[in-house]
Amino acid sequence: MRRKIGKALVVGAGIGGIRAALDLAETGYGVTLIDRAPSIGGVLSQLDFQFPSNRCGMCKMLPMVERDAASQFCLRKGLFHENIDILTATELSAVEGEAGRFTVSLREKPTWVDAQRCIGCGLCRTVCPVTVPDDFNDGLSVRNAIYLPVPHTVPNTYVIDSVACNRCGECIKVCPTDAIRLGAGLRRGFRILVVDDEAIVRESLRDILDEEGFDVSAAASGPEALESLDAGAYHLMLTDIKMPGMDGVELLKAAKAAHPDLIVLMMTAYATVETAVEAMKVGALDYLIKPFDPDALIPMVVRPFEQLQASRDRRLDVGAIVLSTGTGYFDPSAGKGNLGHGVHPNVVTALAFERMLSGTGPYEGRLLRPDNGEPVERIAWLQCVGSRDIQADADFCSTICCMHAVKEALLVKERYGEAVACTIYYMDMRTAGKSFQRYRDRAEFEQGVRFTRGRAHSVSWDADGRNLLIRDVGLDGSCREESFDMAVLAVGQRPAPATEDLCRLLEVPTNAWGFVQTEALSACRTQRPGVFVGGATAGLKDINESVIHASAAANLASRAIHAAGGGIAPEASGEVVYRDVSRESAAVLMVLCACGEGAEKRMNADALKRRFEKDPSVQQIAVVAESCTDTGWDRIAELVAGGKANRVLIGACHPYAYIRRVRQLGAQIGLDPSLIEVVDIFEPAWAAARAGADQATDGDVDPVLAQQSTRIEMALARLKHRDPDPPPAIDVIQRALVVGGGIAGMTASVAIADHGYAVDLVEKEDRLGGNLHWLNRTLEGESLQELRDAVTQQVTQHPNITVHLGTEISGGYGQVGRFITTLRDAEGAVQTLEHGTAVLATGCREAAAQSYGHGQHPAVVTQRELEQRLADGTVDPAGLSSVVMIQCVGSREEPRNYCSRVCCATSLKHALTMKENNPDIAVYVLYRDMMTPGFAETYYTRARQAGVLFVQYETTAKPEVDFGDGGVTVRATDPILGKPVEIAADLLVLATGMTPRMAPALAEAFGVETDADGFVAEAESKWRPVDAIREGVFACGTALSPRSVVESIATGEAAAQRALRILDQKRLPAGRIVAEVRHSLCSRCERCIADCPYGARVLSPDEDRILVNPAMCQGCGSCAAVCPNGAAVVRGLREKSMMETIDAALAL
């Protein structure tokens, strides 16, 4: 893979960070991806099931072209990409410079296990005497002090929780590779001074910390402490605040003046917490409240100790920074805590419930009551816990919880059906996304999930003290109570841990609740140029949105680096030329790792040698000690260089640990890395060791040896037949076509053109701007007219963009890399364009109003009409006394059963405008569910404060309109009064939602599929949200699904970034595992064409043969299985190789 001049830093390796990093890496940038956690994956490592398939599918995010640059295995397991350096347990500690030229410092926290040496054998875990609650399962299970942070990741390197660890040293004794560094000696080198006037406190602290292995001294007063500090080099001082004579704060000031690096922790009684907080302002790190729990004290001391131990900050030059630090969660046990979390074991968070359903979870995927392990029969989901709650300082919606609850309820229903009753208590069911409403309907009407509108206010025990009693108040004010086995709390979002520090460091402002504040009209730009947010950093998002925003942030980062002239020079990496071994017969160098001392005796190298030296394809067998270390690796390189081997088979431990190494070795010895394979031969030995001593042998054959032999033999069969020639590639026309000149299309055009590629922007109308010609401003008050003018100017003046106004697409064909599209302008003139990719931004229009007397009475308008009339003054709020708005007109029910996402916000915008202009105006909003996800919720609150009245209605009792005596009368049932109401309206505003404008002919020209509603069908709604199923075609804006202007801009940027992966190379290589056609055997039956899920195969009329587009083919092998003649073959998995592998598997 080529490397571009330029590097980026991505902070946070959850789904957003991974997407941003991959998008940048795929366009050739070097990326450093860091995460505070010891593993990647973020919250998604805990979530097994995703809406709407209720399965995973994260692997679909991996590169589709030039696949071999990245790992080709489950993404939840881990990630490898040639251009991405992943640094876990690492934090950003400093940033200097400006966009294009940042210098960042990264600080690695010690995990006490050497990742280079740990082979994940797990022997350490079997001897660890400590058990603590496992965060991974949200405390529902326990783990040891030495543990795998995520059970399914690779490299499966253990880490030590140094707070829980008692440093008994048992793990060190059993570790076969000597990987564990407990740092016991290091703790003795950490000097702590305890200052307290009470001897008993001093002594107990001294004992506690001494037992933790630290070097502790004590002083009885301030002056004595200062003396001690001067005499010896202390790292940390723990001081009481209230002491006779010199008090703690004075001591702190004096100590800090003399020893600025000293870490100070304050101890205080409740009464002086304020003083302690003051102390933090003058340099104390933290404070403890007396009397304190050693469990609270120890982490406070261990943390600064570990920071001190952190290897020196690594400095790095990067052109741009992407923040995707994810989100934190509200702690339902804190605060009012009347929902029983932390009190009753059967009250769990939504995340914990998700873990309960997981196969790697605490109950191995079975749904059991946490209190007694019995089956669960009745579950209640309580929404909005710590969200939409002004008392909890949370005047925002956490966006994802409604769908999360629906998904969890559906999962339960799909598994247990009638046996488990599921109830969701909610205020508004926010199904504001593509296909969300139908998903909810499926849960409600097909699976029988009960949706109850109401906010539960308390959870207690029921009469027999066994189950939970949940109380809530219905809309009519009645108190209700019901008994459940379990309650699942939809805990709301909070800023990710350390967001405040990170923002201070980056000089990026936060919003009122501590989330990163993005710039006006951008979802991803921050105030600081060159620093962007992707994922949930600026507010919780579902996967679809996180991925879109991450791609958009990657695009902005790429442009920042590009604009700075490429920025920082990359590491030297010339194009590696591999030896051509295609005409040689297989000659395998077999290397057997003797591992460390502890492992040597577990392998019978002589027996293995005897067995395999007979194989004609094995050229040499060598035993190398510690093949995972640099020395071992150099030895392997020497062996290859010395012999004539053209394949290398390394029998060692986990192959995943060697991915990077294998590539380095390949480059070093000039052998294509695909001809080097690592096979795990130690696992059988470890399994035997864990099972206890040596198992009885079956007759003459040592079972471990037999398994090792089979593993090697199978690997040999695969390796022998591996295709040695380089993978095919396609030529790319480095030019893009964008269809649609609305805000999304214009944004995408600029985002591509800014990278120096030519863009043709085709617009059907005779002007650019689309819906921004009538949209006046956003809910937040930003002018959309100014935005339209600014972006239009940018587009028309851009040297790389050619705008085709009044032009339509009349036809097209071709595949990724080369599309041929015909344009026809208003005069009928035809023009043909060749381009490598296409971005479709055909947008939406406001749906036509077909009810409530629109078109019959002048006082009935749509939201669009109101927007225009408020702007041009034809509607003047001052002249109105009563306005009624009806939401969801023709929306969220068949046939348009989707939420248009923007109408609620638009109604709030108009209602607030009218209230501002005329406080006496009565505004009534008749709604089904108010859809104000995220921080838009504040406007809902504001509207209610301004006196706008909201009346909820159900589809079974829709509002009725009557034009009796010339006026407009709206009738509805107010659920709070429980009575029908009649409202006389001067103006009736209908929120009709959006309908897509994608013409069928256009979709056909690009081979794009549309869903039942006419929106572009994404390749995958969560993992590839702006890609069409057809490679090389992307969509953005409302062509995909209804969304706001800001969100449309983000999709435009995201689609551009996805297109750039292709445009960026003249020749695009395929993956190694790719289909081919043996034309001499092919009967042109075309079954393979029908079977190819990617449309990569065509029957060429010119050549009369089947052709495979290698960039579209993903190597699934469907064609090979369906071909009746053996003419469709998959490189790397040919029939011969498969057959020999089966033979090898059954040889013993």
Next chain:
Amino acid sequence: MTDFEPTIIAFVCNWCTYTAADLAGTSRLAYPKNVRLIRVMCTGMIDPQYVIKALLEGADGVLVSGCHPGDCHYINGNFKARRRIKLLKEILPRFGFEPQRLRLTWIGASDGIQFAETMNKLAAQVRKLGPSQAKLKMVI
């Protein structure tokens, strides 16, 4: 035949079941030791002849396992496998094999436990059938 330890060939897809098998391994779950994993990119590429070959070469049981429906990395490969395996089960008796020696399952990447359970169940099922007679017949 209670102590008969069957040899099982498991054709697993690269994305889901292989990961689950790996997880079962790293989670130290017990499953029959004579399971031989053959990794393919997708169950949709498994040619019925591979299964027949494995049985003819003496495998006592064969597992084909991929991603759950709707979760296939390659969109729909697992559905193709389902069709093929159904037909294959129909014709296995003609080769002299009990259809119970072949199993098709969907095991997701995080279902390490399910993988181990599936292997244990299949092994138990095959144990009941006894060792494959294929090799013996071949000799005759």
